[in-house]
Amino acid sequence: MTVPVPGATVGVVGGGQLGRMLAEAASPLGVEVVVLDPTPDCPACPPAADQIVGEFDDRDAIRELAERADVLTYEIELADPEALADVGDEHDVPVHPSPGTLETIQDKLVQNRAFADAGVPVPSFRAVNDADDLEAAFEEFGRPLMLKQRTGGYDGRGNAPVETVAEARETFDGLDGLVAEELVDFDRELSVIAASGDGETAAFPVAENIHEAEILRESVVPARTSERVREDATAVAENVLDALDGRGVFGVELFEADGRILVNEVAPRPHNSGHYTIEGCHTSQFEQFARALCGLPLGDTTLRQPTVMANVLGDPDAEERPAELAGVTSALRDDRIALHWYGKRDVRPLRKMGHLTVVGDDRGELLMRARAARDALSFNQ
Template sequence: MTTLSTPGPTLGVVGGGQLGRMLAEAASPLGVDVLVLDPTTDCPAAPPARDQIVAEFDDTDAIRDLAERADYLTFEIELADQDALERIERDTGVPCHPKPATLDLIHDKLVQKRALADAGVPVPDFREVESPGDVADALDDLGAPAMLKARTGGYDGRGNIPVDEDTDHAAALAEVGGEGNAMVESFVDYERELSVIAVQGDDGTAAFPVGENVHREQILRETVVPARTSDDVRDRARDVALDVLDVLDGRGVYGIELFEHADGSISVNEIAPRPHNSGHWTIEGAHSSQFEQHVRAVLGWPLAATGLRGPTAMANLLGDGTDSRDAAIADVDAILEAPGANLHWYGKRETRPLRKMGHVTCVQTADESVGDLLAGARTLRDSIAFD
């Protein structure tokens, strides 16, 4: 039985970026305080959180301090130190979810793909590569072009390089982190990219409706829900996502990115053991947000409804230009005035090229199609000017 009191439980979060900010915003109505650990002074999560510990993500003493001041631990960034979290969870008895061991699967894409394949979860064909000769052999096996991926350290498309027979394989390996840190994955000629925000709770699982993602330069630009595909494909994607949960350890939200193939089959691209950019639409578009679900799941509380309020489109606000500068946006009136539109500004102090600074969500208010909502979200996003 879940009991609330004042003060309520405290959730310690390793990471204080925009995900930590939205976690704290979702926790507050539940009576849950959030304490974040982040190396950036006055990080984006600091305003809605109760307090911030300013420290690096691998600072064992600081993580121990976080645990001693919290009832539960979680993380919103994969840079969280797995060994420190495991040791501190064992020493203090403060539970951490998802389980730190899950980071093993996330930190190393090759380990992740092997675990999924061994469990029968569909993934693109892949090969471990350690030398330029291995890359050439992988291309012979998998066909060209293929994708050379850094096993560790890659995010938002960084660390992924298309390769073929004419590519300088030694230079490509060096670009993704050198020999011993790479894998080659077969090129997926997909119909569309999908994602499912899946939740592992104390008493079961849940999944939000399947979204369709639009990437450019390997960075997520927009998500639309429901995905513009058939019911059968959406059902298949949801089933695969729930199968992925069986491979992972611990309660919480998992962002699962998928490919829809031309024949309607599904394969897993990547997994995030935390709320995910492609799930930001849930704040306004679903009956509960991915952030509320993560808080509930980590604390072992019952999960909320995940149904769709209405067709929804989300567009990221990415930093422009070629340099870094103080963060400010102008001309936001069009977003603030548009029916069904919602603006999220992450409170980052500095704008950098392609840095995620916020997002716009448009929820159906009349009879707009998903395509109409996507076009509207893009128009509103493009009306923003970074000062």
């Protein structure tokens, strides 16, 4: 199904930075974005045409969104798949990716089972609901293992390596509703942004992701690994798309371990590690998202040049306060640096406030330049 372009309206549950960048990318196509978010004047404003203020699971608000949209989507996994499905059916408005895909992704155990059943390589896993389950997981996977909340976790939150039942109880405030995975001794973390359109798919170049304290700090593209590994990562991402339903853009997080590729997690939306595509590729992940949602042909995902993206995060030890960014002039003295500010009014520890991108030739040099530009930035006390 193709929606009318120009003149289409995309209704988005969630109005954070992803909704903001989607609205920026959709505008040149003649596509308007209306967002639903509980925070008045959310980050997606003003690029979005309008905002409906409401909770992500507010059915009346979702109905109002559907009445104004040609297609519904979401940029946050806290969206309610049942409400989206019901309202979409009531108003004959398609929802992409499908509510069933969102439901699968929201539960890490269900997600792992779906991928394992589809032949997608994932770490060994098992459900944990009590101490006996966890002891059985230790017996099978060894110590430490990775323990994850089945629902509600994001940006590394709700995930932790544990070695004992007591540590797990303290970390997770109980043992119900968890999934245990083997702790993968990986060489590097990778990701692939892959798009599913109207009868076609397209994958962006493989990114190498550098994390600290479970938070993404930088992405380097192309990933500094072998061509075979990059090809395998792309193939696994395409297999993930086959296992999910609906049009859209998906962030496929991967481990490279001894030349093998394993899926860590999947986001049914644009992904932080794909922000490099705005400057780095012929089509950004956000334009691709708009194209896919509207049933338009997918764009060219070719990398223009090697690219590095660096996140701008809140200071880890600072208290929450109004966001006042200093040092922009110094950061932009490197004339290849691009700054993206997310429009969040308050900064708090490790909150994603923006990102920097630099494009060039040598990935090691680009990484140093991106870090230097980021280090020039600070949040006023």
